[in-house]
Amino acid sequence: MENRAINQSVNPVLPTVGFVTETLLAPQQAIVAFFARAPLAPPGNEVVALDDAFGRVLAQSVAADDDYPNAARSLMDGFALQSQSAPGDFEIVAGVVMGAAPEISMRPSMAMPIPTGGVLPPGANAVVPIEDAAVDGTRLRVGTSIEVGANVVECGADMRRGDTLLKPGRRIRAGEVGVLAALGITDVLVYRRPTIAVLSSGDELVEPQTRPRPGEIRDSNRYAIAASLRAMGALPRHYPTLRDEADTFESGLARALAQCDGIVVTGGSSVGERDRLPQAVAQIATPGVIVHGLRVKPGKPTLFGADGRKPILGLPGNPTSALFMLEAVVAPIVAALTGAPLEPATLQARLEKPATSRAGWTWYVPVSLRHDGGVPLAHPLALRSFSVSLAARADGYIVMDERDEEWPAGTLVTVHRFLGG
Numbered sequence: 001m002e003n004r005a006i007n008q009s010v011n012p013v014l015p016t017v018g019f020v021t022e023t024l025l026a027p028q029q030a031i032v033a034f035f036a037r038a039p040l041a042p043p044g045n046e047v048v049a050l051d052d053a054f055g056r057v058l059a060q061s062v063a064a065d066d067d068y069p070n071a072a073r074s075l076m077d078g079f080a081l082q083s084q085s086a087p088g089d090f091e092i093v094a095g096v097v098m099g100a101a102p103e104i105s106m107r108p109s110m111a112m113p114i115p116t117g118g119v120l121p122p123g124a125n126a127v128v129p130i131e132d133a134a135v136d137g138t139r140l141r142v143g144t145s146i147e148v149g150a151n152v153v154e155c156g157a158d159m160r161r162g163d164t165l166l167k168p169g170r171r172i173r174a175g176e177v178g179v180l181a182a183l184g185i186t187d188v189l190v191y192r193r194p195t196i197a198v199l200s201s202g203d204e205l206v207e208p209q210t211r212p213r214p215g216e217i218r219d220s221n222r223y224a225i226a227a228s229l230r231a232m233g234a235l236p237r238h239y240p241t242l243r244d245e246a247d248t249f250e251s252g253l254a255r256a257l258a259q260c261d262g263i264v265v266t267g268g269s270s271v272g273e274r275d276r277l278p279q280a281v282a283q284i285a286t287p288g289v290i291v292h293g294l295r296v297k298p299g300k301p302t303l304f305g306a307d308g309r310k311p312i313l314g315l316p317g318n319p320t321s322a323l324f325m326l327e328a329v330v331a332p333i334v335a336a337l338t339g340a341p342l343e344p345a346t347l348q349a350r351l352e353k354p355a356t357s358r359a360g361w362t363w364y365v366p367v368s369l370r371h372d373g374g375v376p377l378a379h380p381l382a383l384r385s386f387s388v389s390l391a392a393r394a395d396g397y398i399v400m401d402e403r404d405e406e407w408p409a410g411t412l413v414t415v416h417r418f419l420g421g
Contacts, residue, residue, distance in 0.1 A: 019271060024295040026402060027329045027362055030304060034333065037290045038306035041261075043191040043339040050180055053172045056190040057233060057340040062166040065183055067156035071101065072120040076129045076151040079111040080118075083126035083146040090140040096121060111140045120152060127151035169340050171233075191339035193235045197256035198226050201242040201249075201268030201277060202317060220388050221266040221322050225315070228326050229264070231419035233338040242267075244274045253277075254284045261337055262310050264326070267317030270301035277314045281305040285312055295402070296362045298385040299325035304333075311337070318385035324364045324397065327419055345417040347396075349378035355407045357400040366394035367415060378415055391418065 025033060045059040074080065074096075081090055085108040095113030096102050106112065106123030114120070114127060126146045134141040159165065165179055172180075172190070180188060205219040206212050219241065226236035239256045242249050242265065256263050268277040269292075282288040285307035294302045298321035303314030311333050315322040327344075335342045349369060357363035367378040381394055396417040400407065407413065 019293040019300065021295070024293045024300070025291055026295050030291045030294055030302075030329070031332055034290050034304040034306070034311075035336075037287050038304075038311060039309065040311065040333070040336045041309040043194060043337060045189055046192050047187050047189055050177065050186045050188055053180065053188040053190060054174070054177055055233070056172050056188070056193075057338055058166055058170045058172055058176070058188070059168050059191045059339065060189040061164055061168060062180065062183065062185065064159040064161055064163045064165060066161050068159040068182065069153060069155060069157065072155050073153050074114045074116060074118045074120060074127045074151060075153055076127050077116050078114060078127045078129040078151065079133055079140055080106065080114045080121055080124035080127050081111040081140075081142075081146075082106060082108050082124060083148050083150065085109065086126075086128070086142040086146040087144055088142060090142065092135070092138045092140050125149065125152070171340050171343070193233060194261040194334075194337035195235045195237050195259075196229055196334070196337070197239050197260040197263040198222050198229065198236045199239045199242055199253070199256060199263065199265045200317075201244065201265055203244045203274075205241050205267075220319055221315075221317070224319065224323050224391070225264055225266060225326055228323065228419055229334065232331060232334045232342060233340065234334055242276075244268065244276060249276050250280045250284055253280055257285070257307055257310060257312065260310075262313070262333075264313045264315060264330075266315045266322045269303045269314035269316060275301075278303060281312050281314070294325075294329070294362075295360065296325075296329070296364065297358065298364065298383060299329070302329065316385070319388045320366070320383070320390045321385045323391050323418075324366075328364050328397065328399070328416070331419075342419070344419060346414050347376065347417070349376040349413055349415050351407055351409050351411045351413055352377040352379040353409050355380045355398065355400065355411075355413075357404055357406075359405050360402050362402060363400040363404075364397045365400060366390055366397050368393060369395040369415065375412075376415075378413055394418075 090111035091109055093110050093112050096118035098115055098118055101119050102121035104121055106121050112121050125148050128142055200219050200222045204216050206216050208218045212218055229236040242252055265277055268275045278289055278292055285305055289305045291304040293300055299316055301316050302325050305312035313330050315325050331342050355365050366381045370377040396415040398413045398415055
């Protein structure tokens with residue numbers, strides 16, 4: 001059945017009424033089918049200042065230009081000396097100055113005050129912490145033996161010249177920013193953020209600032225989808241609503257596609273008479289529709305298409321379905337445009353009550369979390385695709401795959417947190 005489903009996705013026959021359940025793809029099958037037909041264009045790159053690099057995706061390999069540290073340094077406030085002379089008495093000489101290399105070469109009877117991070121003077125091979133030594137004027141007494149290298153970080157202990165530290169595709173966080181600064185890289189080559197058009201479809205939609213009349217609803221999807229795309233590293237671009245009865249439906253879709261690296265449309269992706277998206281994609285794009293309909297809940301009427309190397313992603317109009325499909329299923333396609341794999345936050349929790357699904361389907365079950373000092377408790381929420389508030393009430397979701405029908409209370413589960421949360 002799996003091969004038959006994928007073949008149908010490659011040359012789709014768009015149904016006029018309903019979906020044929022037997023040929024619907026599971027989410028991972030749909031992703032495979034999409035990338036088989038639509039290898040996406042590699043992201044371009046640009047140079048940004050180091051202070052603007054946080055959150056971006058590295059587009060260059062980064063190697064150490066020197067040994068770090070470039071000289072042996074002290075790990076403690078104490079006295080540098082030759083370990084073989086301990087235990088014993090030492091003459092205290094002028095101390096190490098931070099930011100300068102000591103000029104005095106140490107002899108067996110000498111000890112030099114040294115701060116944490118100070119460069120070890122020539123001839124010294126260990127540091128005695130202040131609290132382990134007795135000072136009497138210019139004399140230092142060490143009562144125990146000292147190992148070679150005690151309290152010293154050797155040259156190159158952190159990084160060696162030529163070591164590859166960062167590779168392309170790495171998302172730049174605070175630690176990576178620190179490495180770049182340490183290596184003197186202030187202009188950073190990163191992947192360009194893809195611009196993704198965000199559109200909604202439906203005659204009933206009005207802008208958020210408009211008070212809806214009976215039968216109208218405010219367009220919440222476009223803003224929720226745009227926020228999630230930003231969290232993925234993309235640049236969302238809003239476009240006018242696609243009206244079901246307008247003769248500009250196809251041209252509006254084509255204009256957005258021409259101006260952006262990909263498009264996401266909510267609504268109009270099912271198989272009703274007013275759902276124009278599948279036929280519009282088939283009309284304006286090549287290869288057009290690749291996958292139409294998934295064996296999931298929520299989000300069955302999801303569409304994957306492409307025009308050349310640009311993805312066309314159709315999400316259900318129901319708010320919960322749209323956001324769940326974007327974050328749980330569509331995210332790998334967006335990640336390919338950004339140049340970096342997504343790393344969604346997860347945590348382990350125990351179900352506070354049973355969770356149920358439908359055999360043979362993948363279910364994304366929203367949960368709220370309750371912390372009582374131990375393993376968090378995950379409370380499954382009623383799955384209502386029409387709900388605008390459900391994603392805001394939930395702290396994340398659990399994934400029940402095709403083999404799962406019921407998980408009893410107490411089951412240890414992986415909770416996927418929403419991006420940007």
